[in-house]
Amino acid sequence: MAKDSEIIVDYVSLSRVTQQNLSSSLNVNTAYSVNGTKVVGQRVIGFTPAIGTPLKNAFDADQSFAIGKKYKKDEIDALANALIASASASRH
Secondary structure, eight states: OOOHHHHHHTOOOSSOOSOOOOOSOOOOSSEEEETTEEEEEOOOOOOOOOOSOOOTTTSOTTOOOOOOSSOOHHHHHHHHHHHHHHHHHHHO
């Protein structure tokens, strides 16, 4: 167990609103939330590695799409078509 003088340095208050610093590592058993949003949780394992050909040059990340404040069908169709073309290009 830590001594009182050590707790002051490595203690995070749940009610303090000013900036706090933690110099030691943080071990999270369940979750750590900020303003009710979970930002750190337990490690998730069991993912299957990706297989197949990577999409490296199939999608133009610099291509721009016009999307207004209210989504219009033609705007969404343009984005969907680009994604479909990207998927098709990666299979060939």
